[in-house]
Amino acid sequence: MARNRSLDMGELTDTLYYILLSLVAPRHGYLIMKNIETITDGEFEIGPASLYSSIQKLESAGLIERVDIDDQKRKTYQATDKGIQLLKMDVQRRRVMVRHAEEILKLEGYY
Template sequence: MPRNDTLEMGELTDTAFYILLSVVEPKHGYLIMQWIETTTAHRLTIGPASLYTTIKKLLAAGFIELVADGDEKRKTYGTTAAGIELLRQDTERRRAMVRHADQILGVKGEV
């Protein structure tokens, strides 16, 4: 059975979520990786291959764009309006997931 592309379904993987979130303020690749590691207290580390594969998908879907920053040696990426909207929708989806878990685990006396 073929795997569904989460972007086509309007959902973000954790990697895509953090990359998209990181470029709300434009950043280049290495800075994106550093930002994610720092923001997640090293719970999520993204290597270059995964980073650029995901960036390529986000660019193709129109959720991020190349941003001119005056440095021709590095590519800088920024979130588009569609990317911001997807972040908002995915954040609400994740909040609902946590609410469901809290309800279920609360019934079991674990929350």
């Protein structure tokens, strides 16, 4: 599936997944990048260009919104209810994918 079509299909790429997960609480760009590094123990990083193009996609899809915070210098975003619902559905979809992989690996003797 093309990356730009994943949102149309109701699925999140890994990048969109981690950004949306980070925006369960309000954060600006730098804090989003740092949060993703923290929650993945540095195994997943997003650069500024990818971050801001992804933020634009998420905002256009109504999954995140800009919120007013005291710091007017930085744009702060937070997941919308629609974004939280999609995130929860994507978590469930990923659980099913992992279960399928575990079943096959176990069946083939790799587990």
